[in-house]
Amino acid sequence: MKVTLLGTGGPRPDPRRQGPATLIQVGEENLLFNAGRGVATQIVRAGVEITDLGGELQLANALITGFEGDLDEADTQLSDLEDDLGEANTQITSLESQLASAQSENADLESRVASSLSYTMSIAIAAVFAIVVGAVGYLVAKRT
Known part of the structure; x- marks a missing residue:
């Protein structure tokens, strides 16, 4: 078991x-008091x-022992943090979608x-074949 004092101040800033x-x-469990x-x-x-990336708090329990103004502010901070993580997750999903689209376009x-290279190679092969046939025809005609 590990105890960490995260804050020891009062409601006054x-x-x-x-x-x-x-x-x-305690092990993998995180318990937050106040x-x-x-x-x-x-x-x-x-x-x-x-x-985690899904925006869920990894705290097993948050136990509030009093209702002071700073506790309300902390609740707002935690809610804001969850909202920020939700927005980040949405941005990650959007980027993943853009990446998939770019990969598909690629x-x-x-x-x-x-396909274009194959077509170009076919034309080049046909041209070489025509040159070879012409050269062979020329040589045969010259011999006779």
Whole structure:
């Protein structure tokens, strides 16, 4: 078990202290007691991944022991963080879609280039064949 004091300040803003919050880690479980001002930043500073790409909090429980103004602010910060992650996830999905579209266009272009190259090679082979046939015909006519 690991206990991390994320903030020991009170509701009054203090640049040296964050709002009250304590993180208790038991194995893979993260338990958050209170969620004072700056808790999201403090969780990240503590080295805990608080979200995955789906935007879900990786906290087993958040236990609030009082209702102070800074706790409401922390709730807003956590909600904002979830919103930001949702937007980032949407952007990732959009970029993945754009990448798939670009890959499809690239495959189509490669196919057209290969087809064009094949056509060009066919014409070149036909031209070489015509030259060879003409040269052979010339040599045969010259011998007789």
